Amino acid sequence: MRRRSEIDPEAMARAANPARIRKAPENFLGAEEIAAVSGGRRDFLRGAFAAAAALGAGAAAAQDAPKGDEMILKPQSWATTLGQPVAATPYGMPSKYEGGLIRRQSPGLTQVAGASVSFMPLQGMFGIITPSGLHFERHHQGWYDIDPNKHRFMINGSTPEFVKKAKVYTLDDLMRFPSVSRMHFIECGANTGMEWGNVAVPTVQYTHGMLSCSEYTGVPLRTLLEDCGVDWKKAKFVLAEGGDGSAMTRTIPIELVASGEVIVAYGMNGEMLRPENGYPLRLVVPGVQGVSWVKWLRRIEVGDKPWATKDEAVHYIDLMPDGQHRQYTSIHEAKSVITSPSGGQTLLDKGFYNITGLAWSGRGKIARVDVSFDGGINWVEAKLQTPVLSKCLTRFNVAWNWDGKPAILQSRATDETGYVQPGYRMLREVRGTRSIYHNNAIQSWKVVESGDVGNVQVL
Amino acid sequence: MFRFSKPALAQAIFLAAALAAASPARALDDFGLGRAATPDEVKAWDIDVRPDFAGLPKGSGTVSDGETVWEGKCAVCHGTFGESNKVFSPLIGGVTKDDVKSGHVAALKRPDYPGRTTFMKVATVSTLFDYIRRAMPWNAPKSLSNDQVYAVLAYMLNLSEIVPDDFVLNEQTIRDVQKMMPNRNGMIYDHAMWPSTAFSGKKVKPDTHAKVCMKNCKDKVEVASSLPEYALSSHGNIADQNRHVGQVRGQTTGPSAADSAAKKHPAAELADTSGCLACHAVDTKLVGPSYKDVAEKYKGQDVSGLLFKKIREGGEGAWGDVAMPPMTDIKDDDLKTLVAWILKGAPSK
The missing domain is CATH 2.60.40.650 (Immunoglobulin-like)
Known part of the structure; x- marks a missing residue:
């Protein structure tokens, strides 16, 4: 057993809380943490001093006072009372202590929230999968929670020669097709766009947070095009169209469709897509920027020429120093x-x-x-x-x-x-x-x- | 060994044949799912217009008809002359007569030129027709007739000084307009960011060629830019945006969220979560009127019931032609709170 005289309160404090040895925590910690840190440490020191004082007063009393971390020595409420029952939160939510890790907007980036971006909190994430509730958002005309039984998905050709039979599928149909589940990242083409000229934003949430990664489940678009009798020789491009107000359209490379990589997805991370991510149907175009992953997907058109839609002719075009714009830039480089x-x-x-x-x-x-x-x-x-x-x-x-x-x-x-x-x-x-x-x-x-x-x- | 009697065997063979005929073996890639789209269904949804004008509907519109549509449905967001950046990026401006001749907007070459309008960038007039028809007006997409789309596009082309005041845009004249689009020669395709040679016509390598170097890769570290001190607080209190446990903490760059929330009026939070702020702001007119203007208009009048009804059921007329969509998802009590707050001038605390 150690003798009283060996107690070094500073060393004990360090051992109990090794991360907290800096002199001026006010300068680098939040108010709440300062309270917690200094509170905890003061309490500890007070305990140690009390012990030292007791030593002077009477050795027998001091020997009875337990020494160490109060979180260990003192029974805590969660260990001494009854906890919550099952299904208290039928759809589980993160701990209340995790409330800071949420999607956030970048002030001043856009003028209206219906046509805007929210960024994923990369600074606090582990592994590679983005929790569905934190997936970044980019909407052009607001989002809807569409009744899956009212959603329809159509495939047609620019002219009849591209597909033998234009078809309509319900979700009931699509969810009966052979499915695949694959993990892919999705990144907005404008991710890190605020930083082209100079540093503009403070954290990785805003520099890189238009990025997410999920496991997607759905039907390869190739399977569905073949179900409609696509003519692979004539087909050069497909158009993907959304069912929302913006009826978002993008020209999709036929090569990625033919490779089987492009998925008409309804599942994300084991459940259905979230409404903000296109419930009940979105296109997954691996490696290609997020704008092509058309949400609330309602139609695929097969043709032989690109469409130059608004989001590939006015936006999502890359201005070069000579005043020319690169058009149809789609693939994310490493x-x-x-x-x-x-x-x-x-x-x-x-x-x-x-x-x-x-x-x-x-x-x-x-x-x-x-x-x-x-x-x-x-x-x-x-x-x-x-x-x-x-x-x-x-x-x-x-x-x-x-x-x-x-x-x-x-x-x-x-x-x-x-x-x-x-x-x-x-x-x-x-x-x-x-x-x-x-x-x-x-x-x-x-x-x-x-x-x-x-x-x-x-x- | 079990033996069939002759008649029984014959019957069994007959049955097997009948079963085979009734359910022929189906190939596993013949799913039998989905159904043929009717021609009317395809027509209803297939509204895209390509740069070669495939898909362009018949119709026509004059510049002056377009001005009427513009002032009623577009100016509220885009400004009288399409110059506003209050709600969206400016549409009109930055192009010259010389650009119409050259087909490449000269201002795009100038790094000092402030902003880029739609007409400075867009190379294909089909893009504008297609987009206006499918997505505009912002809060009532697909509500314009084809003639209105032609008219409003004619007006925009006139504002951009591409077509004269008496111009009539239709499915024929739009082809002439394409030859005058100020940035029609402004797009290039020799990049590696499309997965095939469909645009470039040849295989293009990536435009940067970094190497993996591990030791003494450069003489000095040149920091070209860092975040100015004042910008640290531009995104709120970063301490609140980080976990309070782990190997790091967020820096304190402003008042904590808990403090700010306590100071914020609960109805302001409600307006935010209910989606009101997509079209309304407290002080400035966005798509809809500002809350201050609404409070001013009804000052001294008891209009709580009226306003409740207007928000719940939607309507138009009181503040111009842009309709207020019905807000059916807000709870009665919440809506009452919102109405009272708006009529007080939407105080922040």
């Missing part, structure tokens, strides 16, 4: 981002960190991810977490011991085609800074001595 630690966060202390992030490519699997701690001078290879799937988010991790000195964290993805994610200098040399779409530059997070992490751009 991209990655460190999600923790990331912009707007604070490291709790020096020492060990698991640097973690996501990588993805619209051209296939991620082959490797490298991470730099010095702004891109030296790199180490990160560990890819399984599964590593084609056109799906891949989680990477790398160990880091922070020595308390300034650092700049970066990640760089390479996909299975050998394409390597570029830095800002290289990307801007070709595409300038006014492109809006398809910014896949290397993201940099600067760590300063206080532990604060901020968004910077490194050339």
Whole structure:
């Protein structure tokens, strides 16, 4: 048994709460945390001092006072009372302590919420699957919760030569077809678009949060086109059309349809699609930007020429430095981002960190991810977490011991085609800074001595 | 061994043949699901118009007819001259007579040029016809007749100084308009972001060629941009947007959400969650009137019942031609709260 004189209250406090040894928590913690931290620590110290005082007063009394973490020594309500019954929340919700991790809008980005974006909270996510309730949103004319028994899906040809028989399917029909379930990422073409010219937003939620990844269930569009007697020789493009007010339309590459990759999906992460994500039917076009994943999908038209619809002729076109626009830019090139630690966060202390992030490519699997701690001078290879799937988010991790000195964290993805994610200098040399779409530059997070992490751009 | 008597065997063979005839073996890829679309169904939904004008319906509209449609249904969001960026990005402006000649909008080459209007970007006039017909007006899509679509497009082309005041747009003249579209030569296809050569005509490699370098990859680190101090708080309190447990915390960049929520008027929250703010704002006119304007209009009058009914059932006329859609999903008590709040001028606290 240890003697009283060996008690070092500071060391005990550190051992009980090793993350909390910094001198001025007011500068880097939220008000609630400051209260919790200083409250807990004061209580502990008070206990220790009381013990020390008791030592002076009488050794016998002091020996009886238990020493350690109150959370262990003192019985807590959740361990000493009855909890909630089953099905108290028939559709389970996240803990009330997780309320900060929600979809958020970027103030000033759009003027009306019916034609806007909400961003996914990447800064707090694990693994590769996005919880359905946090999937990013992009609506052009608001969203609807459509009665699945009133929804219809039509396939027709621009002229009768492209499909033998134009057909109508109900959800009852579609859900009887042989189905597939596959995991894919979806990213808006404008993701990271606010950052083309300079740093504009504080956190990874706003820099990269028009990104999600789910397991989708549905019928390959190829199966349905063949059911209608498609003429694969004549068909060159298909048009996908939504059933909402915007009747969103996009020209879809026939090659991806013919490969069987494009899915007419009704399922997402084991349940039906959420209304915000197109319930009861959306198109899944792996590797291609989100605008082509038409929600509330009501029609596919097969033809031999592209349609130049509004969202491929006025928006989702990439302005080049010479004033020309690249049209029909669709595939996402390899991209990655460190999600923790990331912009707007604070490291709790020096020492060990698991640097973690996501990588993805619209051209296939991620082959490797490298991470730099010095702004891109030296790199180490990160560990890819399984599964590593084609056109799906891949989680990477790398160990880091922070020595308390300034650092700049970066990640760089390479996909299975050998394409390597570029830095800002290289990307801007070709595409300038006014492109809006398809910014896949290397993201940099600067760590300063206080532990604060901020968004910077490194050339 | 079981043996058939001759008559029994004959009967069995007959039965087997009959069964086979009644249910021929069906191939497993012959699903028998779905049904043929009727020609009227295809006609109802297949309204797309391609750049080569396949799918273009007959019809016509004058610039002056278009102006009437515009002022009644479009100006509220897009501005009298299509220049407004209050609700959406500007439609009209930034194109010149020279652009109409060259087919490439010169202002697009200027990095200092503020903003890009629809007419600066769009290369194909079919795009505008197709989109207006399928999706406009924003709160009443697909409500325009084909003639109205022609007319309103004629008016927009006139505002852009592409066609004269007396122009009549129809399924023939729209082909001439295509030859005058100011950015008709403004699109390029030699990129690697379409999965085939359908547009580029040739295989195109990606436009960046980064290499995997691991040691001493550059001499110095050049930080070109960082978030200005003032912009840290532009997205609220980041501490509230992070988990309160784990290897990091969010930085405190503003008042906590709990404080802000306590200060916010409950009805303001209700207006937000009920979708009202898609078309209304407290101080400024968006698609619908501002709440301040509504309160001002009915000042000193007891119109709670009237306003309740107008929101519940929708209507038009009081604030211009844009209809208020019926709000059927809001609970009675909530709607009463909202009405009282709006008539008080929608106070924030």
